[in-house]
Amino acid sequence: MSLLQSALDFLTGPGSLGAASRDQNDFVGQTVELGDMKLRIKRVIAEGGFAFVYEAQDLGxxxxxALKRLLSNEEEKNKAIIQEVCFMKKLSGHPNVVQFCSAASIGKEESDTGQAEFLLLTELCKGQLVDFLKKAECKGLISCDTVLKIFYQTCRAVQHMHKQKPPIIHRDLKVENLLISNQGTIKLCDFGSATTVAYYPDYSWSAQKRAVVEEEITRNTTPMYRTPEMIDLYSNFPIGEKQDIWALGCILYLLCFRQHPFEDGAKLRIVNGKYSIPQTDTRYTVFHDLICSALKVNPEERLSITELVNQLQEIAAARNVNPKSPITELLEQNGGYGNNAQPRLSTNSVLQNSKPAGQLNNVYNAGLTVAECDQSYGGFFDILKGGTERFFTNIKDTSSKVIQSVANYAKGDLDISFITSRIAVMSFPAEGVESAIKNNIEDVRLFLDSKHPGHYAVYNVSPRTYRSSRFHNRVSECGWPARRAPNLQNLYSICKNMHLWLKQDQKNVCIVHCLAKPPHMRRFKWKTT
Structure with a gap:
């Protein structure tokens, strides 16, 4: 959870949190292009040890x-952020999980901060459960039915995580990570600590290995929610999904009795499971057994998430309550936002660091001889003279018609856009970790070889490069330095070569690889408004 602090230290020196905060506040008022949306940054709504979160408005x-901004200057941190994005994308769509909309990044070479920057766009939930609980302390006890709905919806989100293959473990379940949607339902957020890795310590584990695991757990968990098996690795209990069940037990206890069962985070009390249910309580007796079943010292004795959800459904049926329904008390307290519109989904586009490119190389088109660039410019410039507006209007109108006619040409998971029936644009193909969220270079090759065998030429206009042999040496390296516009002569050269290639055979197609994704999924960029 020290990602943001490291980023701030890199920017302004250790301890300069105030200066970093000012930098982040400078982000307010800017306009961000993310996918097909233009977002105006309105205000900072949260600051934590991991990121800054902003409220952003779609100008359209x-x-x-909600827009989460993260800075990273280490490859390991990049991987952690990418993993969070993958989890959010996979879990999105469940009614009790914050809706993921889009994500993007720029490498440190393109960033003004000198670090890789990541943006995560999600639905905005203006209510926080922790604020509701604070206000409830002044008004009296929360009704049993409200506790039931809050806890049931939280458990449903966790059940959705544990049903994945492999199961996704949240590891940082707490009331601070439970939001209130505009419809008055609970939404689980913050998957920065989530993992699919379970640990099974035994007597063969060395002290060093236990120390490494303990350090990793410490980075990704909150002290008062840690389980006995996390604190005492020498107990040799498995550390898996049941850690989330313990955290759920803590949340249920807090909802009922307005305090945490291990408020001080004392390790000895947690290891021995020393907590007590108020003897005078009569309002929440229906939850007493659930609390005890979740807070078992031995994780193997705790309920599974499915067993927990089933028992809650039985309680709801007995009380004639629909546990999935909006929570009236939450809506009343938060003004009943009632915004029923769902956020638009856009394809995830997280990009990795890019290398600066040199000057524009000569265009290579699968053996095609390159025509001299200094010829035939006259006709092109004559077209522009005196008729620029009409010329570009015609291009726009024609392109729109072509795009509509070929929009469904390419199906599948590749983010490829055919801007004409024979010219396609796609993001720079990725390898390794990066390929989890971008076009995999092997998938791109297989797609092109199957759809256009022997009839495609690749034009790489990004500043990054790859081995041209990946595409049978049909690659023209045409990139220019990041954040710099190419000169008109280079653009004309590329277009002319593409034209000559297309004229050779009616089956020939041109594939353009670029860092900026096609219009509906390109990387973000911003400018001051």
Missing amino acids: SGKDY
């Missing part, structure tokens, strides 16, 4: 979103 629809 007027809809508000």
Whole structure:
């Protein structure tokens, strides 16, 4: 959870949190292009040890979103952020999980901060459960039915995680990570600590290995929610999904009795499971057994998430309560936002660091002889003279018609856009970790070989490069330095070569690889408004 602090230290020196905060506040008022949306950054809504979160408004629809900004100067941190994005994308769509909308990044070479920057766009939930609980302390006890709905919806989100293959473990379940949607339902957020890795310590584990695991756990968990098996690795209990069940037991206890069962985070009390249910309580007796079943010292004795959800459903049926329904008390306290519109989904586009490119190389088109670039410019410039507006209007109108006619040409998981029936644009193909969230270079090759065998030429206009042999030496390296516009002569050269290649055979197609994704999924960029 020290990602942001490391980033701040890198920017302004250790301890300069105030300066870093000012830098982040400078982000407010800017306009961010993320996918097909233009977002205006309205305000900072949260600051933590991991990221800054902003409220951002889509200038097209007027809809508000939450935008999380992260800085990273280490490859391991990049991987952790990418993993969070993958988890969010996989879990999105469940009614009790914050809706993931889009994600993007730029490498440190393109960033003004000198570090890789990541943006995560999600639905905006203006209510926080922790604020509701604080206000409830002044008004009296929460009704049993409200506790039931809150806890049931939280468990449903965790059940959705544990049903994945492999199961996803949240590891940082707490009331601070439970939001209130505009419809008055619970939404689980913050998957930065989530993992699919379970540990099974035994007597063969060395002290060093236990120390490494303990350090990793410490980085990704909150002290008062840690389980006995996390604190005492020498107990040799498995550390898996049941850690989330323990945290759920803590949350249920807090909902009922307005305090945490291990408020001080004392390790000895946690290891021995020393907590007590108030003897005078009569309001929440229906939950007493659930609390005890979740807070078992031995994780193997705890309920599974499915067993927990089933028992909650039985309680709801007995009380004639629909546990999935909006929580009236939450809506009343938060003004009943009632925004029923769902956020638009856009394809995830997290990009990795890019290398600066040199000057534009000569265009290579699968053996095609390159025509001299200094010829035939006259006709092109004559077209522009005196008729620029009409010329570009015609291009726009024609392109729109072509795009509509070929929009469904390419199906599948590749983010490829055919801007004409024979010219396609796609993001720079990735390898390794990066390929989890971008076009995999092997998938791209297989797609092109199957759809256009022997009839495609690749034009790489990004500043990054790859081995041209990946595409049978059909690659023209045409990139220019990041954040710099190419000169007109280079653009004309590329276009002319593409034209000559297309004229050779009606089956020939041109594939353009670029860092900026096609219009509906390109990387973010921003400018001051």
